[in-house]
Amino acid sequence: MRILVSFISILLSLQFLSAKTAIDVIPCPASVVASEGKLSVAGARCKVDSKFGKAAVAAVKDFEENLFRASTVKKGESGVVVFFEMASEMSDEEYSISVSEKAAVVKASSLKGVLYAMETMKQMLPVAIYTGAPAPDAEWTLPCVEIKDNPRFAYRGLLLDVSRHFFDVEQVKRYIDLMVIHKLNTFHWHLTDDQGWRIEIKRYPELTQIGAVRKETIIGRWADKKGFDGIPYGEGMWYTQDQIKEVVEYAASKGVEVIPEIDLPGHMLAALATFPELGCTGGPYEVCRWWGVSKDVLCVGKESTFMFLENVLSEICELFPSKYIHIGGDECPKVRWQNCHHCQAKIRELGYRDDINHSAEHYLQSYVTKRIEDFLATKGKKIVGWDEILEGEIAPDATVMSWRGTKGGIAAARLGHDVIMAPNTYCYFNYYQAKDQSTEPLARGGFTPVSKVYSYEPLSDEMTDEEKSHILGVQACMWSEYITDWKGLEYMLLPRLSALSEVQWCKPENKDYESFLKRMIHMAEIYKALGCDYANHIFN
Ligand code: ACM
Ligand code: ZN
Numbered sequence: 382m383r384i385l386v387s388f389i390s391i392l393l394s395l396q397f398l399s400a401k402t403a404i405d406v407i408p409c410p411a412s413v414v415a416s417e418g419k420l421s422v423a424g425a426r427c428k429v430d431s432k433f434g435k436a437a438v439a440a441v442k443d444f445e446e447n448l449f450r451a452s453t454v455k456k457g458e459s460g461v462v463v464f465f466e467m468a469s470e471m472s473d474e475e476y477s478i479s480v481s482e483k484a485a486v487v488k489a490s491s492l493k494g495v496l497y498a499m500e501t502m503k504q505m506l507p508v509a510i511y512t513g514a515p516a517p518d519a520e521w522t523l524p525c526v527e528i529k530d531n532p533r534f535a536y537r538g539l540l541l542d543v544s545r546h547f548f549d550v551e552q553v554k555r556y557i558d559l560m561v562i563h564k565l566n567t568f569h570w571h572l573t574d575d576q577g578w579r580i581e582i583k584r585y586p587e588l589t590q591i592g593a594v595r596k597e598t599i600i601g602r603w604a605d606k607k608g609f610d611g612i613p614y615g616e617g618m619w620y621t622q623d624q625i626k627e628v629v630e631y632a633a634s635k636g637v638e639v640i641p642e643i644d645l646p647g648h649m650l651a652a653l654a655t656f657p658e659l660g661c662t663g664g665p666y667e668v669c670r671w672w673g674v675s676k677d678v679l680c681v682g683k684e685s686t687f688m689f690l691e692n693v694l695s696e697i698c699e700l701f702p703s704k705y706i707h708i709g710g711d712e713c714p715k716v717r718w719q720n721c722h723h724c725q726a727k728i729r730e731l732g733y734r735d736d737i738n739h740s741a742e743h744y745l746q747s748y749v750t751k752r753i754e755d756f757l758a759t760k761g762k763k764i765v766g767w768d769e770i771l772e773g774e775i776a777p778d779a780t781v782m783s784w785r786g787t788k789g790g791i792a793a794a795r796l797g798h799d800v801i802m803a804p805n806t807y808c809y810f811n812y813y814q815a816k817d818q819s820t821e822p823l824a825r826g827g828f829t830p831v832s833k834v835y836s837y838e839p840l841s842d843e844m845t846d847e848e849k850s851h852i853l854g855v856q857a858c859m860w861s862e863y864i865t866d867w868k869g870l871e872y873m874l875l876p877r878l879s880a881l882s883e884v885q886w887c888k889p890e891n892k893d894y895e896s897f898l899k900r901m902i903h904m905a906e907i908y909k910a911l912g913c914d915y916a917n918h919i920f921n
Contacts, residue, residue, distance in 0.1 A: 405903040406504045407879050408564060408886035409896070410530040418482045422461060422506070423521035424454030425485075429465040429495070436634045437495045441465055444499050444510075451509035452521040463487065463502075465495055474566070475531040478502065480523045493636040497564050501528060504903065508910035534839070536801055536854025537885035538567035538640075539878070544574035544651070545672065546861040547618035548870070554631055555867075559874065561635045562907070563882035568632055569707060569856060571642045572620075575650035575669035579619045580641070584692050585655070589619040592651035595668040601823060602672075609670055625700050633702075640765065641701050643693060644709030646679040646749050652689075653677055659686055661721035672862040674712045681749045682723025691756055698760040705780065708753050711767035715742035739773050747773030754778060765801065768793070782856065784809075787841065794848040803856040807837035808881070810873050811860040814916045822872065823863050831919050835880040835894050857881045868914045875915035879904050 404413045427445040429438050445463075449456045461484065468477075468488035476494035478501060479486045487498040503510045505526075507519035539560055541548065548556070557568055572580045578592030594615040600607040620628070629639050649659070650669045657664030661680040669675055679686050697706060718724040719742060733744040747770070754764045754776040765780045768789025775781070780799040783790025790800040805812070805827070812827030834857075840849045857877070864870050879901060883892055898919060908915045 404526075405900045406501050407897070407900050407904050408882040409891050409900070410501060410528045411888065411891060412527075412529040414527045416525045416527075418525040419522040420461065420480050420482055420485055420525065421459060421522050422448060422463065422485070423452035424449060424456055424458040425461040425463050426457045427463045427465065430467040432467045433465065433489075433495055434492060437465070437492045439634070440492075440496055440499065444503070447510050447513040448506075448521075450513035451507070451516050451519070453515050453517040454521070461485075465489070465498070472531065474535075476501075477530070478526070478528040480526050482525060485523055493566070496561065496636045497530065500562055500564060501530065503562075504907070508903075508906045511907060511910050514910075532564065532886045533888050534852070534854030534885050536567055536856070537565045537882070538569050538801065538803075538854065538856030539565055539881075540569040540571055540642075540803070540856060540858040540860075542571040542574070542859060542861040543579050544571060544577045544861075546865050547577070547579060547615065548861075548867065550620065550624050550628060552867050552870075553628055556870075556874075557628075557632050557635060557637055559878060559913070560637060563878055564886055565878075565882065566637055567854075567856070568637050568639045569642060569858075570628075570639055571644070571707075571860075573643050573651060574648045575675050576672075577615045577618065577668060578651040578655070580625060580697075581619060581621050582693050582696050583622065584696065585689075587655045588652060588693075590655075592655040592668060593617075593619045595670050597670050599671040615668070622696075622700060629701060638703050639701055640703045640705050640707050641697055642707035642709055643690075643697060644707075644711070645690060645753070646681055646686075646746065647674070647711065647713030648709060649679050650675050650677055653679070656689070658683075659689060661717040661724060674714060676714045676716050678713050678717055680721055680723055681718070681745060682721055682725070682727040687752065690753065694753070694757060695760070698757070698762055704761075704763055705765045706757055706762045707765045707782070708750065708757075709767060710746070710750055710770040711784070713746055713769065715740060715746075718742045718745060743773035745773075746770075747776065750779065751776040771796075780853070784858070787839075790852070791841065791843060791848070794844060794851040797851070799851050799853050801853050801856050802839045803858055804837070805858075807834055807884075808855065808857040809860065810857050810877050811862065811864065814873070814877070815918055822869055824873070825860065825863060829877070831876055831880045831916075832894060834877045835883065835892070835897060837884050838889065839884070855881070855885045871914040872916055875908055875913055876901060876904065876919060877916075 427441045429441040463485040465487045469490050471490040473491045474493045476489040476498040478498050489495050505523055509516035578588045582588050597609040597611050598614050600610050632639050653660045653666040654668045728741045733741040735741050750770050768781055768783045781793035782801045782803050784803050787804045790802050793800050811825045812829040813821055813824045814830050815821050839852055839855050
C-alpha cells in the first residue's frame with residue numbers, strides 16, 4: 382500500500398512538473414478556452430494596425446524581432462501572421478487572443494491592450510522570447526485557444542523607495558520591465574525622504590547637493606546597537622530632470638504611468654538639512670543616518686514653507702504627466718509644532734482646538750494637505766496621501782492610500798473617497814518572506830510570504846457596493862532601508878510580484894493558489910531567462 386501511495390505521489394509530482402500548458406500565464410486571464418491543435422509561430426510576421434500608434438507598433442516590432450532571433454527562422458518564411466486588430470468597442474485595458482492552426486488574431490483598443498496581449502503570448506512561448514537568445518530546438522508554437530481578458534482593478538501599482546537606497550535609471554527601467562510582465566500599470570516613485578533627496582529641482586540645486594548625501598548609515602537595526610558605518614552615502618545619487626523625463630517616457634511606452642511622491646510635511650529631513658529655516662527649531666539638521674520617524678518636520682506656521690513646497694511641486698507637475706501627485710502625509714509627529722510659536726500662531730489664526738478625536742496639530746496637518754491639494758488642483762492634479770491624511774479632516778478630493786492595514790481605506794471609502802489599498806500586512810515587500818529570519822537577508826520585520834500576498838482580498842465584506850466602487854486598486858511597496866542593491870531588491874520582489882499581480886488582475890473566482898503555484902514553475906523559468914534573483918521558498 383505504501384509503495385502504491387509513493388508511486389501515485391511520484392506520478393502526481395511528475396504531472397506537476399510536466400511541460401507547461403496553454404494557460405501557464407500570470408496573472409491568469411479572465412477566460413481561456415483551449416482547443417486541439419497549435420500554430421507554429423517560428424518566423425511569423427506581425428501585422429499591427431497603425432491606429433494603435435507608434436509605441437504599439439514599436440513594441441510589436443520588438444516582439445517580432447525576438448521571435449525571429451530566438452526561433453532562428455527568417456521573418457515571413459513560415460507565411461504565418463499574427464494580426465493585431467483595432468477593436469474600438471473594447472475598454473482601454475481589454476484584449477482578446479484567438480489562435481487557430483492558421484493564424485493568431487489579437488484584438489484591443491489601445492496600446493495597453495496590445496502590450497497585455499503580447500505579454501500573455503510571451504508566457505505561452507519558450508522563455509527565449511524574452512531575450513531573443515537563439516533557441517532553435519524549443520517548440521515555437523502557440524496552442525489553439527480563445528483568450529478574453531480584462532483586469533479587475535484599474536490601479537495596479539508598485540512603489541519603489543529610492544531615498545533610503547538609490548536605484549539608478551537602468552535599474553528603475555528594469556523594475557518597470559518586471560511590472561510590465563505582470564501587467565501592472567502604475568509606478569509609485571518615492572523620491573524624497575529623511576535619508577536622501579533624489580530628484581533635481583532646478584530652483585533649489587542645493588537639495589541634491591546637500592540633501593542627497595548622508596554622512597553615514599546605521600548598521601543593521603537600531604536595537605542591534607551596531608553603530609554607523611562611517612561611509613558617506615548619496616553623492617551623485619539623484620536623478621536629473623532629463624533622467625526623470627526619460628523614465629516617464631520609457632514607462633509610458635510600456636503602458637505604465639509614473640506617480641511621483643514628495644513626502645510632506647514629515648519625512649523631510651533631507652530638505653531641512655539643506656534649508657534649516659524650513660524647520661520649527663531652525664536646526665541644525667542633518668540628512669538622516671538611521672531608519673525610523675524623525676520628530677523634525679516642516680514648519681507649517683511659516684508662509685515661506687508653502688512657497689518652497691509650491692516651487693518644488695510646480696517643477697514636479699511639469700515633469701510628471703500623471704493625474705495624481707502623491708504628497709505623503711504619513712508619520713508626521715506633532716511635537717515640534719506643539720512647541721513652535723509660528724505653528725501655534727497658525728493654529729490660533731485658523732481657530733483649531735483639540736477635540737475628543739484629534740489634536741489641534743492634527744487639524745493643522747489637514748490644513749497643509751488641503752492647501753497643497755488646492756495648489757495642485759490649479760495645475761490640474763489630484764492628490765494621493767497615506768492614510769494619516771484622514772486624521773483631523775480629510776481634504777475634499779484626496780485619494781487615500783491605506784498602508785496601516787485596511788482600516789483607513791475602508792474609512793475613506795465610507796466617506797466617499799477613492800482608495801488604493803496597500804496594507805502593510807499583505808503588500809509590504811520589505812517584510813520577511815520566511816518565518817525563520819536567520820535564513821533571510823536582514824529585513825524590516827513582519828512576515829509576508831507569497832501565500833499571504835496571494836490571499837489578499839481588497840473588497841471586504843464590511844463594505845457596501847458603493848464603498849467597494851471607491852477601491853481603485855492595490856499596490857505593493859518596496860521600502861529600501863534594508864535593501865541596499867539591485868540583487869537584494871529582486872529577491873524581495875520575486876515571486877511576490879507574481880502573487881500581487883493576480884490580486885490586482887484576477888476576479889476572485891479565477892484565483893486559485895494551487896493553480897498559481899503550478900503556473901509559477903514557468904514564471905520561474907522566465908525569471909531565470911532574465912537573470913533575476915528570486916526567493917525560492919514556494920518551489921521547495
Ligand atoms: C509608510 O510606510 N510610512 C507609508
Ligand atoms: Zn513650526
